[in-house]
Amino acid sequence: MSKILIRNAFTVKRLLGLGSDDRVTIHVATENNRIASVSEQPIEGHFDSVIDATGLFLSPGLVDPQVHFREPGSEYKEDIESGSKAAVKGGFTSVISMPNTRPTADNPEVVAFMANRSKKLGICKVYPTGALSMGLAGQTMTDFAALKEAGAVAITDDGKGVQDDKLFLQALRSARQLNLPVLDHSEDESLSNGGAIHEGDISRKFGLKGIKANSESMHVERGCRMSEETGAHYHVLHISTRESIDAVRFAKAKGIPVTAEVSPHHLLLCDEDIRLRKDNSLDANWKMNPPLRSRADKEACQQALLDGTIDAIATDHAPHSPTEKAQPIESAPFGIIGLETAFPLIYSHFVRTGQLSLGSCIDLMSKQAGALFNLECGRIQVGAAADLCLLDLETAFVVCDKFFASKSTNSPFIGETLYGRTRMTMTEGRVVYT
Numbered sequence: 001m002s003k004i005l006i007r008n009a010f011t012v013k014r015l016l017g018l019g020s021d022d023r024v025t026i027h028v029a030t031e032n033n034r035i036a037s038v039s040e041q042p043i044e045g046h047f048d049s050v051i052d053a054t055g056l057f058l059s060p061g062l063v064d065p066q067v068h069f070r071e072p073g074s075e076y077k078e079d080i081e082s083g084s085k086a087a088v089k090g091g092f093t094s095v096i097s098m099p100n101t102r103p104t105a106d107n108p109e110v111v112a113f114m115a116n117r118s119k120k121l122g123i124c125k126v127y128p129t130g131a132l133s134m135g136l137a138g139q140t141m142t143d144f145a146a147l148k149e150a151g152a153v154a155i156t157d158d159g160k161g162v163q164d165d166k167l168f169l170q171a172l173r174s175a176r177q178l179n180l181p182v183l184d185h186s187e188d189e190s191l192s193n194g195g196a197i198h199e200g201d202i203s204r205k206f207g208l209k210g211i212k213a214n215s216e217s218m219h220v221e222r223g224c225r226m227s228e229e230t231g232a233h234y235h236v237l238h239i240s241t242r243e244s245i246d247a248v249r250f251a252k253a254k255g256i257p258v259t260a261e262v263s264p265h266h267l268l269l270c271d272e273d274i275r276l277r278k279d280n281s282l283d284a285n286w287k288m289n290p291p292l293r294s295r296a297d298k299e300a301c302q303q304a305l306l307d308g309t310i311d312a313i314a315t316d317h318a319p320h321s322p323t324e325k326a327q328p329i330e331s332a333p334f335g336i337i338g339l340e341t342a343f344p345l346i347y348s349h350f351v352r353t354g355q356l357s358l359g360s361c362i363d364l365m366s367k368q369a370g371a372l373f374n375l376e377c378g379r380i381q382v383g384a385a386a387d388l389c390l391l392d393l394e395t396a397f398v399v400c401d402k403f404f405a406s407k408s409t410n411s412p413f414i415g416e417t418l419y420g421r422t423r424m425t426m427t428e429g430r431v432v433y434t
């Protein structure tokens with residue numbers, strides 16, 4: 001039996017389930033794994049520990065719809081323990097992990113391993129997904145019911161687009177029957193064509209094969225159409241282009257069950273921002289899939305975030321070793337880490353600048369992100385799981401490679417001055433980061 005009191009924090013009323021975005025001083029007591037009381041008046045009683053949160057913002061634990069924790073198979077990049085530590089350092093208490101491990105999470109054993117490993121660690125809740133096709137090969141569908149039974153909260157071939165239209169339609173039909181969302185890494189490979197960065201002025205300037213913008217939107221349009229046909233929940237992972245956003249906006253207006261997430265890097269960077277190495281080649285820490293797009297695409301992502309077309313923010317946390325990322329951009333692997341910088345980036349660039357309210361920012365990173373998977377979260381209310389974090393909105397800090405709890409440091413945001421560092425994270429009533 002453990003009782004903890006967090007006193008003198010501030011939050012916004014919306015996160016207490018009270019509607020408005022007014023700020024309010026708050027005291028919260030937890031008992032075991034639940035929130036036991038929430039009050040604007042000081043809470044009396046005996047507690048095993050008391051956390052003085054004066055000046056800090058109390059938020060529901062954040063939820064990330066897309067991370068790659070690399071275990072099993074590539075533990076030198078990240079494992080479930082180091083990934084979980086990176087998550088809670090970023091204020092996340094729940095993450096959804098992608099199936100592109102080695103072996104692939106295309107069978108109940110691997111899915112159950114991921115779920116059990118994270119339960120045993122007790123740092124961050126890791127909800128696995130199951131692969132859509134065996135080995136992510138895009139040919140034979142997996143057993144969705146068995147994957148769900150083992151703990152999968154969604155079906156996805158993330159890391160690869162599903163090229164076969166018939167297979168994708170069949171997957172949506174089956175997922176619909178099991179009430180599982182299908183998460184789509186939308187990429188038509190005939191149009192991405194083995195490129196390393198977005199096809200545009202920068203790819204042409206450096207003589208690199210480019211990934212066409214419509215390699216994404218063609219698949220997003222397909223997914224929206226098939227979602228309408230089947231009634232399945234179709235979710236677009238890491239959306240990055242204006243045409244994809246237009247397709248989602250159109251589908252939502254028609255009432256089709258389509259959702260979309262965007263990553264901080266697609267909101268804040270474009271292909272013009274890819275940094276040069278000393279030898280004037282492009283730095284692979286700015287390489288991910290989908291790639292950093294054009295400035296117009298970045299602005300379309302920002303607009304979609306602010307007008308509510310976007311349902312959630314996802315990091316697509318994808319660790320790789322320094323040696324792998326030191327390769328030429330053509331051959332280096334895709335992906336950047338993101339768990340520890342996500343909230344500070346969104347807070348510093350959108351909330352602090354007055355474009356997005358603090359309540360909306362947190363909803364995009366908790367309640368709405370969890371709702372994609374039918375997870376109840378995102379509110380500081382009596383009886384809810386005691387998944388909470390304290391964020392420092394006032395003290396500036398500089399992101400450096402020592403900052404990361406992740407095993408990897410492949411981030412294009414090293415050197416940035418940000419606000420919103422985590423001071424404490426609690427998962428199920430246990431303090432897991434201070």
Ligand SMILES: [Zn+2]
Pocket residue numbers: 158159160185237238289290
């Ligand atoms: Zn992906």
